[in-house]
Amino acid sequence: xxxxxxxxxxxxxxxxxxxxxxxxxxxxxxxxxxxxxxxxxxxxxxxxxxxxxxxxxxxxxxxxxxxxxxxxxxxxxxxxxxxxxxxxxxxxxxxxxxxxxxxxxxxxxxxxxxxxxxxxxxxxxxxxxxxxxxxxxxxxxxxxxxxxxxxxxxxxxxxxxxxxxxxxxxxxxxxxxxxxxxxxxxxxxxxxxxxxxxxxxxxxxxxxxxxxxxxxxxxxxxxxxxxxxxxxxxxxxxxxxxxxxxxxxxxxxxxxxxxxxxxxxxxxxxxxxxxxxxxxxxxxxxxxxxxxxxxxxxxxxxxxxxxxxxxxxxxxxxxxxxxxxxxxxxxxxxxxxxxxxxxxxxxxxxxxxxxxxxxxxxxxxxxxxxxxxxxxxxxxxxxxxxxxxxxxxxxxxxxxxxxxxxxxxxxxxxxxxxxxxxxxxxxxxxxxx
Amino acid sequence: xxxxxxxxxxxxxxxxxxxxxxxxxxxxxxxxxxxxxxxxxxxxxxxxxxxxxxxxxxxxxxxxxxxxxxxxxxxxxxxxxxxxxxxxxxxxxxxxxxxxxxxxxxxxxxxxxxxxxxxxxxxxxxxxxxxxxxxxxxxxxxxxxxxxxxxxxxxxxxxxxxxxxxxxxxxxxxxxxxxxxxxxxxxxxxxxxxxxxxxxxxxxxxxxxxxxxxxxxxxxxxxxxxxxxxxxxxxxxxxxxxxxxxxxxxxxxxxxxxxxxxxxxxxxxxxxxxxxxxxxxxxxxxxxxxxxxxxxxxxxxxxxxxxxxxxxxxxxxxxxxxxxxxxxxxx
Numbered sequence: 215x216x217x218x219x220x221x222x223x224x225x226x227x228x229x230x231x232x233x234x235x236x237x238x239x240x241x242x243x244x245x246x247x248x249x250x251x252x253x254x255x256x257x258x259x260x261x262x263x264x265x266x267x268x269x270x271x272x273x274x275x276x277x278x279x280x281x282x283x284x285x286x287x288x289x290x291x292x293x294x295x296x297x298x299x300x301x302x303x304x305x306x307x308x309x310x311x312x313x314x315x316x317x318x319x320x321x322x323x324x325x326x327x328x329x330x331x332x333x334x335x336x337x338x339x340x341x342x343x344x345x346x347x348x349x350x351x352x353x354x355x356x357x358x359x360x361x362x363x364x365x366x367x368x369x370x371x372x373x374x375x376x377x378x379x380x381x382x383x384x385x386x387x388x389x390x391x392x393x394x395x396x397x398x399x400x401x402x403x404x405x406x407x408x409x410x411x412x413x414x415x416x417x418x419x420x421x422x423x424x425x426x427x428x429x430x431x432x433x434x435x436x437x438x439x440x441x442x443x444x445x446x447x448x449x450x451x452x453x454x455x456x457x458x459x460x461x462x463x464x465x466x467x468x469x470x471x472x473x474x475x476x477x478x479x480x481x482x483x484x485x486x487x488x489x490x491x492x493x494x495x496x497x498x499x500x501x502x503x504x505x506x507x508x509x510x511x512x513x514x515x516x517x518x519x520x521x522x523x524x525x526x527x528x529x530x531x532x533x534x535x536x537x538x539x540x541x542x543x544x545x546x547x548x549x550x551x552x553x554x555x556x557x558x559x560x561x562x563x564x565x566x567x568x569x570x571x572x573x574x575x576x577x578x579x580x581x582x583x584x585x586x587x588x589x590x591x592x593x594x595x596x597x598x599x600x601x602x603x604x605x606x607x608x609x610x611x612x613x614x615x616x617x618x619x620x621x622x623x624x625x626x627x628x629x630x631x632x633x634x635x636x637x638x639x640x641x642x643x644x645x646x647x
Numbered sequence: 648x649x650x651x652x653x654x655x656x657x658x659x660x661x662x663x664x665x666x667x668x669x670x671x672x673x674x675x676x677x678x679x680x681x682x683x684x685x686x687x688x689x690x691x692x693x694x695x696x697x698x699x700x701x702x703x704x705x706x707x708x709x710x711x712x713x714x715x716x717x718x719x720x721x722x723x724x725x726x727x728x729x730x731x732x733x734x735x736x737x738x739x740x741x742x743x744x745x746x747x748x749x750x751x752x753x754x755x756x757x758x759x760x761x762x763x764x765x766x767x768x769x770x771x772x773x774x775x776x777x778x779x780x781x782x783x784x785x786x787x788x789x790x791x792x793x794x795x796x797x798x799x800x801x802x803x804x805x806x807x808x809x810x811x812x813x814x815x816x817x818x819x820x821x822x823x824x825x826x827x828x829x830x831x832x833x834x835x836x837x838x839x840x841x842x843x844x845x846x847x848x849x850x851x852x853x854x855x856x857x858x859x860x861x862x863x864x865x866x867x868x869x870x871x872x873x874x875x876x877x878x879x880x881x882x883x884x885x886x887x888x889x890x891x892x893x894x895x896x897x898x899x900x901x902x903x904x905x906x907x908x909x910x911x912x913x914x915x916x917x918x919x920x921x922x923x924x925x926x927x928x929x930x931x932x933x934x935x936x937x938x939x940x941x942x943x944x945x946x947x948x949x950x951x952x953x954x955x956x957x958x959x960x961x962x963x964x965x966x967x968x969x970x971x972x973x974x975x976x977x978x
Contacts, residue, residue, distance in 0.1 A: 222765020226754065233753045472747030479715035479743035480766035481735050481814070645717055646678060 215489060219482035223490020224497065231498055240459070240563070241502045245452040246509050252444045253514035257437055264299040267358055268350065270313035270325035271306050275332035282373075283333030287326070294365065301365065317348035323358040324348050336373060374419030385411050438517035442607035443578070445510030445518060449503045449534075450575035450599035455566025456502060457538055460495035461545020462558035464488070465637060469644045470555050484641055488634065492542055499538045518606050525612040529619055530605040536619075537598035540626040543633030549640045575599050594625035666693040668818055668849040669714065674723030675873075676709050683709040685873035686723070691818070691851060696844055698864030698881075699853040700963060702975050706873040707853035708746065711820045714851070715743040727818055739767060742816035742848075746823040749807050752796035756787055756806050759795060760813060767814035781809040785839060801832035808839050812848075819843060819850045825859060837863060855975055857963035867963065871971045881963060888969045889961030890917045890931035894939055898926040899952030911945050922974060926954075931965060 231237045271291065275284030294301040305322070307313040313325045327344035335341035345362055349355030386408055397407040405413070468474040468487075477487060510516035520527055545562060552558035570576045574590030582590060590596050601618035604610035669691040676684040684706045691697045699707045712718040714725055716738045725732040727740050750759045760778035764770075769777070782791050785805040795803060804824060811819055824840065825833040840863055844850055854860050860867050861881045868878040877884055902908045905923050912930055913919045915938045920931040932938045935958045946953060967975050 216766075216768055218765045218768050218770040221770075222762045225765075226751070226758075226762045229758065230751060230753050471751060472745065473749050473751065475712065475715075475717055475745045475747075476743060476749040476763075476810070477766060478717045479712075479738060479741065479745075479820075480763065481739040481768055482766040483735055486766075645712070 216482055216486050219480075219486040220490040220493065222482075223487055224494040227491055227494035228497060231494070241452070241456055241498065242505055245448045245502070245506050248451070249445065249448045249506060249509050249514055252448070253441055253510075253516075257440050257444065259437065259515075264296040264301070265354070265357055265361065266300050266303055267323040267361055268303045268305070268321070269362075270316060270322050271304055271328065272308070272310045272313050272326070273306065273328045274330045275328050278331070278333050280333035280337060282336050284328035286333065287328055287369075290369070291326075301361065314346065317346055320348065320350050322348050323350055323354060324362050337377075371420050375416070378415040378419045382412050382415060385415075436517070438515055439607060441510060441514050441516035442518050443603055444576075445506060445514070445516040446599055446603045446607065447570070447576045448506050448510065449602075450537075450595065451567065451570035452502055452506065453499055453534075453538060453541055454570050454575070454595060455563045456499060457495065457541030458545040458548060458562035458566050459559050460491070460498070461542040461633060462548040462552055462562050463555050464491050464542075464546060465549060465640045465644060466553070466558055467555050474641075474644055478641075478645065484638065488637060492539065495542050496535060496538050500534070503534060519609060520606065526605040526610055526615055529612050529615045530602040533598045533601045533615075533619060533622055536622050536626045537595050540594060540598070540622070540629045543626070543630035546633030546637045546640075547629075550636045569593065569595070594622055594629075597625075598622045667691070668693040668728060669851070670724070670726045671710075671714070672724045672726075674710070674713060674720045674725060676706075676713060676718060676721050682873045684713070684720075687870075687873070687875055688723075689868055689875060689878060691849060692865075693817075693849050694844070694847055695865040696840070696850045696852055696863050698860035698867040699851060699870055700855070700857060700860040700864075700867050700967070700975070701870030702855050702973070705855075705870040707855075707870055708822055709873075710870075711743070711822050711851065711853055714818075715741055715820055717743075739814050740817045742811035742814060742819045744807050744811040744819065744821045744824065746826055748803050749810060750795045750803055753794060755792050755794055756782055756798070756809075757791040759806060760810060763810045763813050769813070778809075778813070781812055782806075784842070785809045799832070800828060801835055804828070804832075804836050805839055808836075808843065812843065817849060819848050820853075821850060822853045823855065824852070825854070825856065833859075857967070857975055861963050869963070869967055869970060871967075871973075876970045877966070884963060884966045885961050888966040890920070890965060890969070891933045891961075892931075892935040893959050893961050893965060894928075894930045894932055894935055894942060895955075895957045895959060896928040896930070896942065896946070897954040897956075898928065898946075899954045901926045902951055908946070908949065908951065911949065912942055915941050915945075918969075920968060922968065924974075929965075931961070931969070 231241070269291065271288055273284035273288060278284070288304060288306065291302045291304050292300075305316075307316075307325075310327050313322070313327075316322050317325050325346040325348070327346075329342055329344075332341045332343065343366070345366060347355075347359045347362055349358060389408060389411075393407055398404045399407065399410045402410045402413075464487075465474065468477060478484065507516075507518060511518055522528075545558075548561055548565070549558060552561050572582070572586050572589055573593040574582060574587070574596045579587050579590045579596075597618050601610075601615055601622065604618075605615055667690045671690070672688050674684055674687050675682065687706075687710060689697075699710065701707055709718065713720050714727075714732055716732045716735070719733060727737050730737040730740070732738075732741070750756075751762070754762065757775070757778055760782065761774065764774045764778060779788065779791060782788050785808055787802060787805055787809065790798065790802065795806065798806065808821075808824075811821075821840065825836050828836065837859070840850065840852070852860065852863055864881060866878065866880050867884060868875045869884070870876070877888060879887065902923070908928070909921050909923050912921050912928060915930065915932065917931040917933045922929040930938075930942065939956065939958060943953060943956065964975050967973070
């Protein structure tokens with residue numbers, strides 16, 4: 215191999231690539247648009263934060279002297295919080311018609327109508343409460359309903375416990391007067407009469423005391439981690455179509471420029487051209503990936519961890535190089551069926567974008583239908599991108615990455631070797647033509 | 648017609664012992680059932696311009712591709728200074744300029760030169776100087792930093808020549824260097840080719856323009872259907888295969904029945920050779936002073952007006968017609 219020839223190809227290709235407006239669009243602008251859309255439309259800055267519902271309240275239980283009344287409920291709504299965020303933003307209406315009008319127009323997520331004698335009925339029996347579920351957006355309808363149902367459930371439990379405690383206070387007073395001392399209940403494990411009554415009443419009010427603990431993966435809950443995941447999705451998507459274009463147009467671009475025969479007539483060999491173009495492609499894809507990472511981290515707020523002392527992080531970089539070579543190799547195979555630069559580029563963009571969407575690169579596999587999940591499971595580029603994510607977003611170790619690395623290495627070797635065969639065959643075809 | 652169509656008629660002078668740069672021996676190349684080059688042999692002397700004259704499809708580009716080492720012959724040998732043309736090291740001795748432009752429009756002239764310099768294994772600080780010198784020689788020095796897309800067709804061709812010279816080759820292969828150019832630019836390209844020859848380079852010039860082969864070549868090989876049908880200096884070929892004279896008649900308007908015109912005029916032509924294209928007749932004759940008035944009379948008798956009539960000497964086109972029975976550029 216002739217190094218001066220390889221270097222000449224690298225310099226020439228980089229100059230032509232970065233002087234072409236079309237290349238700049240696909241390498242920088244398009245992934246930037248996707249990433250910014252993801253960060254500010256699909257995963258907006260509020261994503262991952264508890265949702266605050268806009269609710270309306272019509273309170274007919276005014277002027278009540280009861281210790282619990284409509285005003286108390288409005289106060290509870292205003293003060294309810296979840297993970298430090300207000301659960302409701304309350305707007306009080308004079309009548310139900312006005313509130314329903316706003317719910318129907320999508321201005322509110324829901325509404326409450328508090329009837330007369332609401333507080334009094336809660337204390338001495340069962341109170342009625344009308345709850346309206348609205349929807350400010352398609353996504354929020356289901357969430358609004360579950361939050362409102364959850365709130366009413368919680369309110370019911372709270373009030374029940376207050377009523378139980380109040381009732382127990384009276385039971386204790388009257389039991390001391392009228393019940394024998396040291397009375398135990400054998401079927402309830404010989405508990406004292408008072409203990410038995412307390413547990414029984416609490417069980418009536420709230421039979422199951424469930425405890426909830428947040429153990430969801432941070433990647434799915436924190437916006438920065440979601441964006442970290444998506445940043446590698448943008449890298450994977452851009453790598454796919456750009457790498458395919460680089461590979462599929464490697465020979466045909468020279469043929470169309472009229473330079474192929476002159477290149478082949480020089481002391482440089484077709485292998486020099488292949489190596490030079492592959493290396494320039496890797497540099498281009500590397501620059502593209504770096505730009506996407508910078509865009510992901512700085513304007514968008516993606517969480518990507520990097521430590522030069524962590525071998526897993528270097529293994530992730532090697533995975534990036536391998537997947538780039540693999541995709542360039544697949545592109546060279548495409549050159550067998552694409553006879554012009556235009557058809558090769560179009561085929562590469564369509565195939566690249568399609569694979570990015572259906573092979574679990576842009577969307578998480580869990581969002582995909584079963585058959586697509588199968589495709590994602592067997593597509594080597596998805597292995598590599600997921601490997602990079604696991605190291606640089608979720609903190610996987612080098613040992614954890616090693617099986618992925620070996621699988622990607624094997625797939626890259628096979629893809630590139632078949633690509634080289636296709637490249638040589640394409641060159642022969644072009645020289646004879 | 649001479650019985651030389653399927654053999655090579657050589658000028659005796661070509662057999663003289665001289666410094667041979669290129670030897671092509673019995674080379675053939677087939678694409679499927681078609682023989683693109685069929686048993687071709689010739690030698691090119693150092694410092695000469697050797698023309699390959701033939702119509703499109705004669706096999707000139709395939710032959711040049713094999714000399715350039717791009718294509719492998721099915722049989723035969725090609726050696727440049729005694730070395731096999733297919734060896735990548737030998738390719739450094741050859742400067743190949745294909746018919747199509749070999750430059751990248753989005754690179755500057757100098758960047759194009761630097762790229763090809765790299766392909767020829769040239770590196771280091773002196774390369775840029777050499778590139779600039781070659782651009783100066785081709786009159787492109789002041790345009791070196793401009794992108795090639797701003798160049799004219801003639802400038803691009805001169806840049807291609809400069810690129811062809813980048814590796815300081817012994818042998819230059821120029822494939823149809825002026826195809827599609829207007830006469831003024833063609834003339835400037837010819838001047839560039841002659842300047843390159845003055846530097847002592849050996850040039851093989853493949854062309855289908857007989858004026859180009861006539862004007863530039865020291866020796867010409869006439870190719871047709873993959874074979875060399877005659878070889879010699881242009882004058883020698885014209886003397887050996889051309890008619891004594893040629894009468895060119897420009898008609899006042901195109902003939903309504905060209906076949907009838909050809910049939911009538913054929914009676915006065917040498918070996919019956921008459922060409923008709925558009926509103927022009929070209930007649931090979933042995934005795935122009937006697938025949939010219941008869942042709943005029945015949946045409947007037949057919950009701951065909953004449954615009955001009957010229958008695959000229961034969962060209963390589965006439966040689967080609969005599970050897971193959973066809974014109975170089977049909978149409």
